[in-house]
């Protein structure tokens with residue numbers, strides 16, 4: 133199983149296509165997010181994806197009716213994974229899951245728990261007391277009880293999530309930094325090897341790959357480092 137997901141964060145469709153061409157052979161999926169999708173939409177998605185498995189990371193967060201409609205609007209693209217914010221509430225998660233179920237092959241609905249760019253201080257600043265792990269566990273329970281297939285979490289919460297919810301939820305984990313890589317805006321990070329050994333189903337890596345002089349080689353190196361670590 134290829135556990136690497138490469139985040140293709142660029143507004144340039146030609147650059148995105150070139151990156152995907154170079155990187156995709158080393159990945160389970162490629163991830164397209166807000167920066168790309170808001171500029172190029174469905175045509176850009178199709179041009180870059182070319183039928184490859186895609187994780188569409190739009191982090192939907194709105195009232196349940198609107199999120200359900202957004203999910204329905206995305207189904208013709210047939211993404212393999214789609215993100216929503218667990219903080220939108222149980223009814224919103226359930227509405228997204230129900231809307232996705234209309235697809236012949238429904239995308240996995242993954243709920244973002246606490247963004248990996250937030251530390252305990254930043255959470256406190258937005259009114260959340262008790263620390264990141266407690267908030268991740270609270271939102272994870274809410275999302276899973278309302279039908280989400282999996283969770284987006286940082287590597288620091290993987291062990292607690294596996295203890296609480298077992299092996300079934302898909303854990304897709306950004307906040308990955310190979311040794312020596314710049315943190316950038318990420319706050320809760322581990323190396324690819326640490327995250328997969330801790331129980332990540334997939335790791336999401338962006339800038340350490342796309343910003344490397346040879347993105348294909350960088351992706352190959354990470355893929356080799358994690359291959360065989362978790363069966």
Ligand SMILES: O=c1ccn([C@@H]2O[C@H](COP(=O)(O)O)[C@@H](O)[C@H]2O)c(=O)[nH]1
Nearest residue numbers: 139165246247248306307336337338339
């Ligand atoms: O909590 C989250 C949720 C999503 N992301 C996304 O993952 C990649 C990470 O990119 P890097 O360049 O490796 O930091 C990016 O597309 C984010 O939107 C996340 O980082 N944290």
